[in-house]
Amino acid sequence: MCDVSLSDDVLAHVVQRLWWRLGTVEPGLDDDEIERVVAAVGAPLPRQFELFLRSGLPVGERWWNWPADPAGVVAGSRQWLRRTLAFGVVHRDYWQPSFGDRPSCIDTAVEQAWSVIETLPPLLPLYAHRCVVADGIEPSPVLSVWQFDDTIPYGTDLIDWIGREFDIRPDTYDAPAMRDIAGWSAAFDLNFDADAL
Numbered sequence: 001m002c003d004v005s006l007s008d009d010v011l012a013h014v015v016q017r018l019w020w021r022l023g024t025v026e027p028g029l030d031d032d033e034i035e036r037v038v039a040a041v042g043a044p045l046p047r048q049f050e051l052f053l054r055s056g057l058p059v060g061e062r063w064w065n066w067p068a069d070p071a072g073v074v075a076g077s078r079q080w081l082r083r084t085l086a087f088g089v090v091h092r093d094y095w096q097p098s099f100g101d102r103p104s105c106i107d108t109a110v111e112q113a114w115s116v117i118e119t120l121p122p123l124l125p126l127y128a129h130r131c132v133v134a135d136g137i138e139p140s141p142v143l144s145v146w147q148f149d150d151t152i153p154y155g156t157d158l159i160d161w162i163g164r165e166f167d168i169r170p171d172t173y174d175a176p177a178m179r180d181i182a183g184w185s186a187a188f189d190l191n192f193d194a195d196a197l
Contacts, residue, residue, distance in 0.1 A: 007139075010170045011048055011159050015055045017168045026067070028054040033067055040070035041122050046140035048158040049124060049132045064125040077125040081145070085117060086110045088148040098186035120183040130154055130161065133184060139176050143184070151188040153178050 019025045029037065034053065038045055045053075053066060064073050088094030089110050095102045099113045121135035126142065133140050139157035155161025156175045163169040184190070 007048070007157075007159070008051060010173045011051055012055065014159055014162050014168050014170055015052060018162055018166055019056050019058070021166065021168065022058045022060070024059040025056040026059060028056045029067055030054075033070075037066055037070040040074045041124065041134060042074075043122055043134050044136060045124070046132055046134055047138055048140060049126070049134070052126075052158055062128040064127070073125060074122075077123065077131070081117070081123065082114055084145070085113055085148055089113055092147070092149055094147075094149050096187055096189060098183075117187060120187065121181075123184070126161075127165065130165070132158070133181050135182060135184075137179070139179075141178060141181060143181075143188070143190075145188075148188060151190065153190060 034045070034050060037053065057063070057065075057067060064077070066073055085094075090106055095109070095113070099116050103109045103112055121133060123131035123143065123145065124134050126132050129145050131143050131145055133143065141153055142155035142158065142161035143151055144154040145151045155164055156178045159170065159173055160175040163175075181190070
């Protein structure tokens with residue numbers, strides 16, 4: 001079991017190093033702003049993601065602007081996810097057993113697959129096409145969602161993700177093992193082999 005207080009301290013340390021590297025960082029979200037994000041998401045935020053948002057917000061085109069418009073961020077990420085799914089179904093013949101039997105009509109197939117995706121826990125956009133899984137289980141993995149047939153685990157938690165994305169690693173931290181993500185594992189056909197990360 002992960003020591004939560006130790007994990008929080010390590011996350012604060014690596015995030016501070018990340019902010020130093022990036023240079024342009026705005027103040028983190030306060031309690032009221034966090035409540036707006038939770039309301040927009042419609043689910044509790046993963047612990048590390050909330051701490052990340054409270055610690056400061058980097059400025060740049062690849063970072064999602066949570067403080068300005070949480071509902072817009074959620075809507076924009078959902079639209080992007082739907083377009084990605086539709087592209088895969090239409091142009092790459094993408095289909096997963098979790099979607100059920102594939103309809104012959106392509107529009108019906110897209111709608112059927114999307115109806116399954118809509119039931120899954122939220123994916124919270126973090127940086128470019130990196131997303132944090134908000135399924136209520138800690139730690140929350142980070143996924144790189146480029147296309148539905150090109151999605152990979154990109155961090156077992158936020159600390160692990162920062163290390164992989166920005167090469168900022170704590171001196172001592174044992175990242176948790178990658179875990180299965182109910183629903184999303186089947187939707188993306190994710191590989192959770194120990195060597196996948």
